[in-house]
Amino acid sequence: MTDFAVGQRWLSENETELGLGIIQDVDYRLVTVYFPSNEDQRTYAKNNAPLCRVTFEAGDQIETIHGDILQVDSVQPLNDILVYMSKQTGNSTEIVPIPETQLSHHIELSKASDRLFSGQVDSVQWFELRYQAMLAKEQQERCEIHGLQGPRVDLIGHQLHIAAEVGNRHAPRVLLADEVGLGKTIEAGMIIHQQLLNHRAHRVLIIVPQHLVNQWFIEMIRRFNLHFSIFDQERVDSLTNLDDIAFEGEYDFEDIEIENPFLSEQLVLCSSDFFAQCDMKLLGQGEWDLLVIDEAHHLEWHPESPGEDYLRVEQLSRSIPGLLLLSATPEQLGQESHFARLKLLDPDRFHNLQSFIEEQQAYQPIAELVTELNDKAVWDDSLKAQIATHIDDLAISEENREDILKELLDRNGTGRVLYRNTRKNIKGFPQRKVFAHPLASCAEYQPDSSDSQEATVNQLLHPETQERNESWTQFDPRVEWLKDFLKSNLNEKILIICAHKDTAIALDLHCRFKLGINCCTFHEDMDIISRDRAAAHFADMEDGAQALFCSEIGSEGRNFQFSHKLVLMDLPANPDLLEQRIGRLDRIGQKQDIEIHVPYMQQSAQEVIFNWYHQGMNAFEKTNAAGNAIFKKTQSQLFAAIIDFTDQTKQQALIEQTQAVTSDINKALESGRDKLLELASYNETTANQLIERVAERDCLTPQKFLESCWDRYGIQFEDHSLKSYIIQPGDHMFIGMFPGLPEDGITATYDRQIALSRDDMQFLSWEHPMVTGAIELVLSEEKGNASVCILKNKAIKAGTLLMEVLYDIECVAPRYLQAQRFLPYKMFRVLTDIKGNNLADKVSHENLSKQCHKIPKNASRQALKSESKSFRKMLELAEKKAQQQADKTLDSVVEKMQHMQAEELNRLISLRKKNPNIREEEIKFVKSQTQILEKYLRNTYLKLQAIRVIVAV
Ligand SMILES: Nc1ncnc2c1ncn2[C@@H]1O[C@H](COP(=O)(O)OP(=O)(O)OP(=O)(O)O)[C@@H](O)[C@H]1O
Numbered sequence: 042m043t044d045f046a047v048g049q050r051w052l053s054e055n056e057t058e059l060g061l062g063i064i065q066d067v068d069y070r071l072v073t074v075y076f077p078s079n080e081d082q083r084t085y086a087k088n089n090a091p092l093c094r095v096t097f098e099a100g101d102q103i104e105t106i107h108g109d110i111l112q113v114d115s116v117q118p119l120n121d122i123l124v125y126m127s128k129q130t131g132n133s134t135e136i137v138p139i140p141e142t143q144l145s146h147h148i149e150l151s152k153a154s155d156r157l158f159s160g161q162v163d164s165v166q167w168f169e170l171r172y173q174a175m176l177a178k179e180q181q182e183r184c185e186i187h188g189l190q191g192p193r194v195d196l197i198g199h200q201l202h203i204a205a206e207v208g209n210r211h212a213p214r215v216l217l218a219d220e221v222g223l224g225k226t227i228e229a230g231m232i233i234h235q236q237l238l239n240h241r242a243h244r245v246l247i248i249v250p251q252h253l254v255n256q257w258f259i260e261m262i263r264r265f266n267l268h269f270s271i272f273d274q275e276r277v278d279s280l281t282n283l284d285d286i287a288f289e290g291e292y293d294f295e296d297i298e299i300e301n302p303f304l305s306e307q308l309v310l311c312s313s314d315f316f317a318q319c320d321m322k323l324l325g326q327g328e329w330d331l332l333v334i335d336e337a338h339h340l341e342w343h344p345e346s347p348g349e350d351y352l353r354v355e356q357l358s359r360s361i362p363g364l365l366l367l368s369a370t371p372e373q374l375g376q377e378s379h380f381a382r383l384k385l386l387d388p389d390r391f392h393n394l395q396s397f398i399e400e401q402q403a404y405q406p407i408a409e410l411v412t413e414l415n416d417k418a419v420w421d422d423s424l425k426a427q428i429a430t431h432i433d434d435l436a437i438s439e440e441n442r443e444d445i446l447k448e449l450l451d452r453n454g455t456g457r458v459l460y461r462n463t464r465k466n467i468k469g470f471p472q473r474k475v476f477a478h479p480l481a482s483c484a485e486y487q488p489d490s491s492d493s494q495e496a497t498v499n500q501l502l503h504p505e506t507q508e509r510n511e512s513w514t515q516f517d518p519r520v521e522w523l524k525d526f527l528k529s530n531l532n533e534k535i536l537i538i539c540a541h542k543d544t545a546i547a548l549d550l551h552c553r554f555k556l557g558i559n560c561c562t563f564h565e566d567m568d569i570i571s572r573d574r575a576a577a578h579f580a581d582m583e584d585g586a587q588a589l590f591c592s593e594i595g596s597e598g599r600n601f602q603f604s605h606k607l608v609l610m611d612l613p614a615n616p617d618l619l620e621q622r623i624g625r626l627d628r629i630g631q632k633q634d635i636e637i638h639v640p641y642m643q644q645s646a647q648e649v650i651f652n653w654y655h656q657g658m659n660a661f662e663k664t665n666a667a668g669n670a671i672f673k674k675t676q677s678q679l680f681a682a683i684i685d686f687t688d689q690t691k692q693q694a695l696i697e698q699t700q701a702v703t704s705d706i707n708k709a710l711e712s713g714r715d716k717l718l719e720l721a722s723y724n725e726t727t728a729n730q731l732i733e734r735v736a737e738r739d740c741l742t743p744q745k746f747l748e749s750c751w752d753r754y755g756i757q758f759e760d761h762s763l764k765s766y767i768i769q770p771g772d773h774m775f776i777g778m779f780p781g782l783p784e785d786g787i788t789a790t791y792d793r794q795i796a797l798s799r800d801d802m803q804f805l806s807w808e809h810p811m812v813t814g815a816i817e818l819v820l821s822e823e824k825g826n827a828s829v830c831i832l833k834n835k836a837i838k839a840g841t842l843l844m845e846v847l848y849d850i851e852c853v854a855p856r857y858l859q860a861q862r863f864l865p866y867k868m869f870r871v872l873t874d875i876k877g878n879n880l881a882d883k884v885s886h887e888n889l890s891k892q893c894h895k896i897p898k899n900a901s902r903q904a905l906k907s908e909s910k911s912f913r914k915m916l917e918l919a920e921k922k923a924q925q926q927a928d929k930t931l932d933s934v935v936e937k938m939q940h941m942q943a944e945e946l947n948r949l950i951s952l953r954k955k956n957p958n959i960r961e962e963e964i965k966f967v968k969s970q971t972q973i974l975e976k977y978l979r980n981t982y983l984k985l986q987a988i989r990v991i992v993a994v
Contacts, residue, residue, distance in 0.1 A: 043271065044121075045064050045067045045072045045087065045090075046067065046120070046122065046295065047064050047067060047140065048121070048140075048141070048142050049063070049064045049094065049122055049123075049617070050062065050064075050094075050144055051063075051074055051092040051094055051095060052092065052094075052095065052159065052161070052486075053074070053076070053083065053092060053897045054092065054093055054161065059078070059079050060076055060077070060078035060079060060146045060147050060148055061076075061078070061145070061146050061147070061148040061840060062075060062077075062083075062092075063075050063077065063142060063268065065082070067087070068530075069087075070087055071084050071085065071087060072084070072085055072087050072090055072092070074092065076146070077146040083234045088139075088762060090381075093160045093161055093902070094160065095148065095159050095911065095917065096123060096141075097113050097116065098158075098913075099115055099116065100112070101113045101115065101125060102199055103125055103139065103144060103145075104131070104144070104147075104313040105143070105144065105145060105540050106143055106145055107138055108145070110129075110130055111125075111127035111128060111130065111137070111139065112127060112129075112130055113126070113127050113248060114126045114127055114128055114136055117138075119140065122140060122141050123140065124138075124139065124140045124141070124516055125144075126139065126715065127139050128272075132908070138645075140778055141534075141545050143913045152347075152826075152985065153200070153826035153827050153985050153986065153987050153988045154501065154827075154916060154985060154988065155924040156823060156826060156827040157281070157369075157827035157829075157912070157988050157990065158905065158909065158913070160579075160902040160905055161385065161823075161827060162827045162828050162829050162902075162905075163824055163825050163826075163896065165828055165830050165890075165893055165894075165989075166178060166749070166753065166768065167753065167824050167825030167828065168825045168826075168828035168987060168989050169749070169825075169890060170749055170750065170819055170825055170846060170986065171819055171820070171824075171825035171826060171847070171986070171987050172886060173746050173749070173849060174746075174815070174819035174820050175820065175986060176737075176868065177743070177746060177807065177816050177848060178813075178816050178866050178868075179865075179867060179868045180804065181807055181808070182865035183865050183866070183867070185205075185734075185984060186731065186734050186735055187204065187235065187238060188204075188209075188231070188234050188235025188238040188239055188808065189201060189204060189205060189208070189231060189235065189731070189735055190735050190739065190806050190807060190808050191234060191236055191238070191265070191266070191806045191807070191808025192227075192231055192264050192265050192266055193263065193264045193793070193796050193797060193804040194227055194797075195629075195690050195797060196229075196731075196732045196735055196736060197224065197629065197713040198328075198467075198723070198725065198728030198729060198731070199219070199224075199462040199466070199467055199722070199723045199728060200223075200224050200227055200228050200231065201231075201735065202722070202723055202724060202727060202731065202855060203217065203219075203228050203460045203462075203722065204228055204231035204232055205727075205731055206460075206857065207232050208232040208234070208235030208236060208239075209241075209862075210233060210241075211862055212241075212330075212362035212363045212859075213232065213331075213365065213459050214364045214386040215365060215366070215386060215457075215459065215460060216337070216365075216366045216367075216368065216371060216382060216386060216388055216458060216459045217229060217365060217366070217367045217368075217460055217496055218367075218368055218369065218459060218460060218461040219460070219461055220369055220462065220463050220464055220620075220624070220664050220666075221370075221620055221621055221623070221624025221627070221865075221929050222368040222625075222627055222629060222631075222662075223369075223464070223467065223628075223629065224370075224629050225335075225367045226257065226335070226366075226367070226598075227260075227264070227629075228266055228460075229333055229335075229365050229367055230265045230267070231265075232365060233245055233265070233267065233331065233333065233365075234262075234267065234808075236331055236363065237267070237650070238303075238808060238813075239862065239865075240859070240861050240863070241330070241363075241859055241861075241862065242331040242363060243330055243856070244307050244326065244327065244328055244329035244330050244331075244391050245269075245307070245329065245330065245331045245332075245333065246267065246303075246309050246311070246329045246331070246332050246333070246361075247309070247310045247311075247333040247334075247335070248311055248314050248316045248332070248333070248354075249335035249336065249598075250312065250335065250336050250339075250594075250597060250598065251312040251313065251314050251315075251569060251602055252565070252569065252572055252597070252599075253335060253336070253395060253597070253598040253599075253792065254271060254310060254312050254569060255270070255569055255573050256599065256600070257310055257335070258271060261308075261579055261936070263570070263800060266809065266810050268308065270306040270307065270309055270310065271310050271311065272302075272303070272306075272309050272311040272315065272794075273311065273312070273315050274312070274315060274318075276302070277302045277303075277320075277323075277726050280305060281302050286324075288383065290351045291762075292452065295357040295683045297854030301323050301326050302323065302329065303323060303326075303327035303942065304327065304328065308453045309327075313336075313339070313350065315740065316350075316353065317349070317350060317353070317811040318421045321353060321356060321992075322985075325356065325357055325360055326642065329360075329361045330362055330363055330570065331361065331362070331363035331364070331365070332354075332357060332361045332363065332365070333364075333367070334364075334365070334366050334658075335367045335368065335425065335598065336356060336369055336597055337366035337367055337371070337382060338366040338368040338369075338370050338378075338617075340354055340366075340371075340378065340381070341378050342377060342380075342382075343378075344377065344394065345561055347381070351378075351381060351643070355385055357361065364385065364386055364387070366382055366385070368382075369620070369621065369624065370617035370668075371459075371461075371707055372617075372670070373496075374548070375669070375673075376398065376401075377394060380394050380397045383397070383455065384670050386458045387457070389949065389952050390451075390457070390458070390952060400453070404453075404716075405709070407431075407449065407453045407454060408717045410427055410428070410431075410449070411446060411449055411716075411717065411720055412716070412720070414428070414445065414446060414449075415446065415720070416577065419439065420437075420438075420439055425437045425438075428445060428449070431453060432445060432448055432449065432452075433951065434947040434950070434951055435448060444944075446720075448948070450516060450717060450721045451948070452719070452948075452952065453717075454721065455715035455717070455718065456717070456720070456721040457721075458718075459718065459721070460721065461715075461718045461782060462719075462722050462723055463715075463719075464627075464664050465664075466719055466723050467721075467723075467777070469527075470627070470631075471605075471627070471632070471633060471634045472634040472635070472662075473623065473627060473630050473634070473635045473637060473662045473663070474634060474635065474636055474637065474662065474758070475637045475638075475639065475655060475661035475662055476636060476637065477639055477641070477651065477655070478636045478638060478640040478649065479642075479643045480518040480519060480522055480640055480926075481641050481642070481643065482518075482642045482643055482644050483516060484644055485513070485516045486504035486505075486517075487507075494680055494684070495680070498614065498646070498683050498684065501645070501647075501684065502540075502611055502612065502650060503539075503541060503611050503612065503682070504645075505517060505544055505547070506541055506543065508542065511547040511550065511551065513547070514547055514548065514555075516642075517609055518642060519640040519641070519741055520953065521641070522640045523537070523552070523610070524640065525554070526608065526640075527558050527560075527587065527588060528556075530606065531587065533587070533605075534579065534587065534589075534604035534606070534916060535588045535590075535604065535606045535607075535608060536579075536588075536601050536604050536607050536608070536625060536626060537588055537590050537591065537592065537607075537608040537610060538591045538592075538607065538608070538609055538610065538622045539590070539591075539593075539594075539609075539610040539611050540592070540593050540596075540611050540613060541592060542566060544592075544611070545562050545563070545564050545591060545719035546562055546564065546590075548590050549561065549562040549590045549612070552588065552590075557595075558587060558588060559587050559588075560586050560587060560588040560589065561578050561589055561592045561974060562575060562585045562589070563575045563576060563579075563589055564591065564592035564594060566632065575589065576599065576601075579601070579604075580601075580603060582603070585694065586970060589601070593613065593716040593921065595616050597621055599627070599630060600630075601625045601626055602625075602626055602627075602629070603629045604626055605626060605631065605632075605633040605634065605635050605636060606635075606638065606641075606739070607622070607623065607625070607628075607635065607636065607637050608640070609622065609637065609638070611647065612650045612651060612654065613674060614679070615669070616654070616658070616660055616665060616671065616672055617669055619660055619661075619668070620660070620664055620665070620668060623635070623637060623661070623664075627664075637661050639661070642688060644686065645686055646683040646684075646686045649682050649683050649686050649692055649695070652684065652692065652696060653675075653679055653682075653696065653699060656696045656699075656700070657671075657675070657696050657699030657703065658671055658699055658700075658703040659703075665703070666707075666715060667703060667706040667707055671699060671702050671703050671706060671845040673734075674702045674706075675695065675698055675699050675702055678691075678694065678695045678698055678699075679695060682694075699770075704712055732867035738806075739793050739806070740805070741807075742805070742806075743791070743805060743806070743807050743809075744791055744805075746812070746815070747811070747812060749807065750779075750818075750819065751768070751779075754774060754775065754776055754779055755771040755773045755774040755775055756768060756769070756771050756774060756779055756782065757769045757770070757772075761788050763795075764790050764791060764792045765789065765790040765792075765799075765802055766788070766789055767786060767788050768782060768786055768787050768788075768789060769782075769785075769786030770784060770786065773827055776818075779811075779818075780810060780811055780813075780814020780815055781809065781810040781811030781812075781815075782815070787801050787803050787873075788801060789803040789804070789805045790803075790804065790878070791804075791805050793806075803987065820986070823848075825987060826987040827987070828989045828990070829896055829904060829905065829988075829989070829990045829992070830893040830894060830895060830896055830989075830990075830991055831893070831895075831896045831991070831992050831994045832889075832892050832991045832993045832994070833993075833994060834892050834895060834993065837993040838993060840992075840993060841874070841875075841910055841991070841992075841993040842874070842875050842908060842915065842990070842991070842992060842993075843868065843872060843873070843874055843880070843914070843990075843992075844872070844912065844915040844916065844919060844989070844990055844991065845872045845886070845889065845988070845989040846871045846872075846873070846916065846919040846920075846923065846988050846989075847868060847869070847870055847985075847986045847987040847988075848868070848869040848870075848871070848920075848923045848927070848983045848984060848985055848986060849866060849867060849869070849983075849984050849986050850864070850866075850867050850869070850931075850982070850984065851864075851976060851981070851982055851984070852864045852978055853977070853981070854974070854977035854978075855948075855977075858970070858973065858977065860974060860977050860978060863934050863935075863937060863938040863941075863974070864930075864931075864934045864978060864981065867930060869983070870886060871924045872889065873915050873918050873919045874915075875911055875914075875915060876918075877919075877921070877922070879919075889991070892988075893991060896992075901990075904990070905990065908949070916988065920983070920985070927981075931978060931979060931981060935975055935979065938971070938974050938975065938978060939971060939975070942971040945967055946964065946967045946971075949967065950964065950965060
């Protein structure tokens with residue numbers, strides 16, 4: 042039994058937050074302790090009081106009740122209490138006696154060594170959990186595919202390739218331009234997810250068209266566990282309006298500074314409408330790390346008149362390190378706007394419109410060179426000489442193949458900033474089939490003569506817009522055709538797109554009320570809730586609408602791949618818009634071939650444009666990367682043929698010319714720009730390797746780790762169905778909240794395929810917030826950082842002492858440096874004997890643990906007390922070993938950092954030869970950043986995380 046004496050300092054094992062207690066009273070059965078920091082008193086039975094004695098030794102630091110910090114020189118007993126003969130820290134030699142009663146009442150015994158030597162030890166299970174948490178953190182942060190496993194998505198090669206290329210970059214600035222429906226949102230989500238998990242970004246702002254806000258919001262939660270907050274003017278007002286804030290007493294409102302409302306959340310999603318009129322100063326001060334803009338083709342730019350939206354994005358993106366632009370049709374507004382968006386991303390590389398245009402035309406030789414480099418295992422001298430004309434800062438040899446290819450694509454193409462995958466490169470997409478429905482022409486439509494050619498063309502293509510009311514539905518032959526079509530496809534979901542909202546509304550009303558068809562509309566004047574409701578009604582497979590009438594706006598970004606029948610009531614003049622329309626159905630997840638039905642009136646403008654698309658460029662059945670360029674080259678003939686729609690000769694000439702232009706442009710793209718893009722955007726071998734690696738990690742589920750956490754923290758879990766579980770807070774949980782676990786629990790699975798088919802289940806991967814949160818929880822607590830056990834192994838002499846010590850290093854540096862990209866979390870394990878031999882490599886943690894057994898607390902304290910000197914020495918020796926390992930790691934980390942910074946510097950220097958706008962300061966900045974990074978990396982300290990004392994018996 043322990044001897045208590047009045048005046049001694051003891052700590053409550055279960056309530057360490059009470060601070061250091063003083064024994065007040067001891068009788069033959071009870072002991073009373075007063076805890077001054079809480080002014081609280083506790084009485085315990087003497088024989089099993091959950092108390093542990095706190096003593097210090099020579100060399101330890103102590104704090105007095107007056108806040109003085111001293112170092113213990115020697116310890117002298119005075120009756121039953123201890124007096125610490127101590128000196129002031131620093132160079133002082135004066136020794137002062139500090140009786141233990143004078144020690145500070147607040148004590149922090151969270152350090153593993155403090156807890157160990159004061160006998161605050163935990164069970165081996167807690168130590169084990171701590172080890173597993175450290176191991177998991179290290180494995181994740183050091184895993185090359187960190188951030189790619191967690192998203193609840195199918196493993197699709199081209200998406201993984203882009204996400205892996207971009208997601209790990211420091212301040213990525215790219216344009217994601219995959220063809221419609223290939224998963225740009227998913228790619229952006231994966232990049233954001235990686236950036237957040239790797240601590241490259243903390244604050245993200247996403248701007249999307251109003252009608253996509255909810256879709257993005259849901260997609261980010263459902264697929265990435267990312268909870269964005271939707272900001273609109275109302276929200277900003279409520280956060281800044283003084284009327285909404287309750288004040289007590291008198292205030293001078295002039296003096297009150299309201300915090301920037303955008304700083305109230307880390308992840309913010311807003312609409313482009315809100316962005317167009319919000320306070321740019323506040324938004325710009327939002328300290329964002331990453332800005333994402335969906336449907337970025339709307340950012341218009343001309344040398345003399347840049348668009349308002351473009352200017353706003355330009356202003357905002359100057360102060361944000363990362364920028365992701367998304368657009369399936371980046372050239373929809375022409376080459377100038379396309380160039381301007383590239384300039385937003387990388388002004389050093391894209392600085393002059395004219396030279397960009399010239400470069401675009403000269404991509405063919407580069408594309409040929411890159412293909413040759415790729416294909417040839419050994420490069421001959423002439424090939425090397427060719428490479429050298431483009432690259433002068435890398436050794437031209439096959440060993441540097443990857444770097445050389447990257448640099449060539451970056452400096453001569455758009456390799457680093459633009460990614461575009463097309464259906465041509467990706468297998469497994471369904472076929473598209475067009476069905477023409479020529480109808481009798483309609484005498485009722487009488488086009489007015491318009492002022493401009495464009496207005497006339499519009500009138501002719503959409504004659505119903507000339508009518509004052511909906512009477513056109515009575516005579517337009519397309520409406521009669523639609524009635525028959527819907528009636529003969531009663532069990533199908535049919536998406537119907539037309540250019541104007543009034544057309545969509547009139548058709549919907551007609552079909553609903555006159556024909557009794559279950560249908561709904563979707564257009565730009567509906568509020569977001571009504572739009573979502575309409576989309577959901579259409580998606581409902583049981584009682585939902587058979588048809589959805591969409592205006593053009595409905596054809597951006599929305600997912601309707603559950604339908605495979607598309608009706609185009611009219612056709613847009615721009616091929617990119619046509620592709621956007623078809624892309625609603627032709628998306629990942631489409632299981633059937635797609636039918637595109639086009640009703641049009643014969644001998645009308647509608648017939649001309651149908652033939653232009655179909656015969657001229659085959660735009661219905663194949664996606665056409667050159668659509669915009671073809672439009673530009675044939676626009677005047679097209680408009681003339683539309684206006685003179687009865688002139689067959691003009692039409693024939695238009696088709697022939699369009700075919701010739703299409704073939705020329707496609708050939709040029711195939712061998713030039715598109716070839717370069719293809720090479721930069723997708724590599725089947727690396728994509729397949731990525732798929733394999735993620736799939737491998739999927740097999741190593743966090744189940745064992747999570748279950749031991751749940752056991753330790755009192756969380757209940759039970760089977761739900763095959764490979765799925767119900768997880769709930771338990772009745773005896775001893776923490777307020779478990780990360781990622783709401784009060785009413787969750788249903789979850791470790792299986793990706795089950796998670797993909799069951800939206801109601803969470804996908805528990807190593808990157809799920811419950812798992813990452815549990816790892817942080819375990820590491821943030823002191824539990825498990827000190828432990829004692831016995832070792833049973835016949836080969837080891839009884840009485841042998843071992844100590845397993847776990848350290849980690851993490852670099853603490855200003856956020857903008859992102860030093861963690863060079864030094865992710867690392868654990869160091871030392872297993873030392875009394876002589877300081879490190880046995881860690883010979884005896885793994887797992888093997889050792891199998892032979893370790895628990896020991897009663899009293900016995901462990903006894904062992905700690907009797908061998909205290911040996912253990913202190915062993916800890917010192919262990920630290921030396923760990924420090925040697927840490928120094929080695931830091932050397933290689935600094936070397937890697939210098940290499941990467943040098944690459945960045947070389948790139949800038951090489952670009953400066955072409956771009957005089959690159960300033961000397963930019964170059965100096967990279968150099969000074971390298972020095973600052975080195976300083977912080979070198980100043981990274983080893984941290985003691987856990988100690989296990991092992992006594993052989
Ligand atoms: N890896 C994936 N796993 C599961 N579903 C996916 C995956 N990639 C894409 N999808 C689904 O395919 C559809 C199209 O994806 P997404 O919306 O990201 O395409 P997009 O290229 O952004 O389309 P748009 O050009 O229309 O904006 C969505 O329904 C999305 O959920």
